[in-house]
Amino acid sequence: MPHINIKHFPGVTQQQEVNLVKGITALLCDTLHCEAGAVSIAMQAISPEQWQEKVVQKEIEPAAERLVKKPNY
Numbered sequence: 001m002p003h004i005n006i007k008h009f010p011g012v013t014q015q016q017e018v019n020l021v022k023g024i025t026a027l028l029c030d031t032l033h034c035e036a037g038a039v040s041i042a043m044q045a046i047s048p049e050q051w052q053e054k055v056v057q058k059e060i061e062p063a064a065e066r067l068v069k070k071p072n073y
Contacts, residue, residue, distance in 0.1 A: 002028055003040045007055050010045040017043060 004024060012020075025039045046054050060071065 001034060001038055002032060004028070004042070006041065006043045007046050007059075008043065009048055009051070012043070012045065 006020070020043075021041050024041060025036050028034065028039050029036055056073075060067070064070075
């Protein structure tokens with residue numbers, strides 16, 4: 001606890017990924033009072049052409065009432 005699943009467009013560099021994981025882990029540990037070893041983070045690149053089908057239709061729209069931060073599209 002907790003687990004974060006990040007989907008993004010291709011092009012994230014290894015350094016950006018390292019920085020993102022480090023920052024998210026620190027924020028989760030500080031906010032949820034957990035150890036860094038309890039955090040898991042998955043990242044998956046999804047092409048812009050597949051974003052609507054693979055992310056919006058399959059994950060965002062079905063979870064609309066659970067979203068705590070909604071996209072503006």
